[in-house]
Amino acid sequence: MATLTIRDLDEATIERLKARAKAHNRSLEAEVRDLITASANTPNWASFRREAERIAAKTAQRPQSDSVELIRADRDNDSDYR
Incomplete structure (x- = not known):
């Protein structure tokens, strides 16, 4: 495992992190580790x-269906939704 040092965090940020850690019943280090891992x-x-825009550009000449309408129509035809 690597070690990471973070310098110059303001006290207000550290206090908020400590409060989060306490609310999650873990250490400040464990809380920060979890936040960094989740963010990464x-x-x-x-x-x-x-990527979605690139794919959409390939079919720009074709009419695009509204997915909400398609889902609603599918639900209307499916007895499991009633």
Whole structure:
């Protein structure tokens, strides 16, 4: 495992992190580790959006269906939703 040192965090931030840690019944270190891990594992939505736009551009000449309407029609035809 690597070690990471974070310098120059303001006291208010540290106090909020301590409060979060206490609320989750863990140490400040464990809380920060969890926050960093969760942040690193969050999908890159900007990259996803660019890829979706790239794919949509390939079918720009074709009419696009509204997914809400398609889902609603599917539910209306499915007895499990009634």
